Amino acid sequence: MVRTRFAPSPTGYLHIGGVRTALFNWLFARKHGGQFVLRIDDTDAQREVAPALEAILHGFRWLGLDWDEGPEVGGPHEPYYQSQRSESHKQAVQKLLAAGVAYKDYSKPEEVQAERTAAEREKRNFRYSRTWAAWTDEDAARFEAEGRTAVVRLKMPEEGKIVVDDLIRGSVEFDCAGEQDSVVARADGSVLYNLASIVDDHEMGITHVIRSEEHLSNTPRQVFIAQGLGYELPKFAHVPYVAEPGSRNKLSKRKLPQYLKNKEFAKLNDLGQAIAARIGLTTAADTFNPVIVDFYEQVGFLADAIVNYLLLLGWSLDDHTEEFTREEMIENFSLKRVNKAPASFDPAKLLAFQDRYMQRLSVKQKVAMVLPYLQQAGFVATPPPCETSYKLKAIVEAAGERIKVAGDILDYTDFYTADDELSYDEKAFEKRLTKPDDAVPLLTKFRGVLADTEDWSAANLEATLKSFMEAEGIGFGQIIHALRVATTGKAVGFGMFETLEILGKESCLARIDRTLELAQS
């Protein structure tokens, strides 16, 4: 039975790199008919951020990465919060002590720090001197009489090797001599990550520890602990971390200002910020940006697109397959095909996946996705009035592939603006209406034709304009641009005749009248 886990610490929001690791765990479990466990690594209580956990669980649900055991769903290995497993951890510490692979250490942090600095100064590798190690009860009593308290440290051997057999990297050897006597328990009995992690993994029956590469260097410590505790080792698989756009550095949520200098990243961020602003979402830069999964949901991305993109960040099936349904991912996933080198996050490619997935949706599905944005931006009431559906469907249809994320609908809200409140793109107005001598007279004349037009379908409007052009002996370009600016205020938009049809006769005439007035004043 395969059991994998993802163990986020609730110290920040769900990070795109974390999700990629979680996805690999989920996929591996699903592929082998096993279980995927979610465990909250909250041992460092001081840093805990309550809303972060909510956001993390919400993110997993949105992405469709369901967990078989963990917070909210429970399971046979409760509790799934590391902070609530301290009994097990304490027992493990005692066992380590009893087995002689750990010792009580009465040093003060500053004393160890002094040794460390001295070693650095002398360009020597630091290793704790064990000066304040209590090997006997007498030692302990003496140190305690001095008012010292004890942490528990690993007693790393001076010789020998620890071999980590990694499913992705092969076997990696570490010399014990190069390993530190890491602290595994604080004076108050609380334990540190390396101990908690391996103990919980064992007790939860985790068979495959699939985690980010940055944990590779503390794996020997965990292996040492596991051996001391007599555990059977889980299989390890260290996946490369997700790197920054255009660099090899690990993607971090703290370096946002730097990422914003990347053109593609900034473009994605701007898109999101613009949508957030229009729906009145108050955002904080550190929780709403393309590094955080929540961002994508808010802006109107498809979870499937994100997951598909993330799948290919460090994994591939072959030289050409890029699109996978969930079932196909599960069927084909294999740790053997996970790359060793870090992959940088490419916002442009993510956007490309989103585009593909979006265009595959039916008009009905798009309407459903897009409607909440119009409601939040105040263009459509909640619940939506009956006539909304027809109009919105027409807009979405006419917009076609221009809508790449659901929030993009907010680029096309001119249809909802009151006719006398339409704002105009100044440059376009100047170029298409003020400057050309024939713009106003032509538009005035065509306005007259439109006023007499009964059939307001796009097809008929096109025919009407064509015959007008013939009658006037003018080309498309001489009238169409002025007409567009007059009715939408913008230089660009979708099909002119669809636009007119959606707007309706009354609005079109009102907007043209207003434009003509403005152009002549």
Next chain:
RNA sequence: GGCCCCGUCGUCUAGUCAGGUCUAGGACACGGCCCUUUCAAGGCCGCGACACGGGUUCAAAUCCCGUCGGGGUCACCA
């Protein structure tokens, strides 16, 4: 700095284990052309990489050695 990992187009990657079919394939991005009432989309074409140096071999992106480069980690964080 010690230890560990990694190194194919700008980016994600196929190919490396089992050397030849690789004058290195695909995707995203980029450039050009076509289509076109604008924008998007679409079609076609193009640009573009085996980090470097030695070796082994008839033959090396692939094997060996070295160099260089990048990164991770060295907490009483996770």
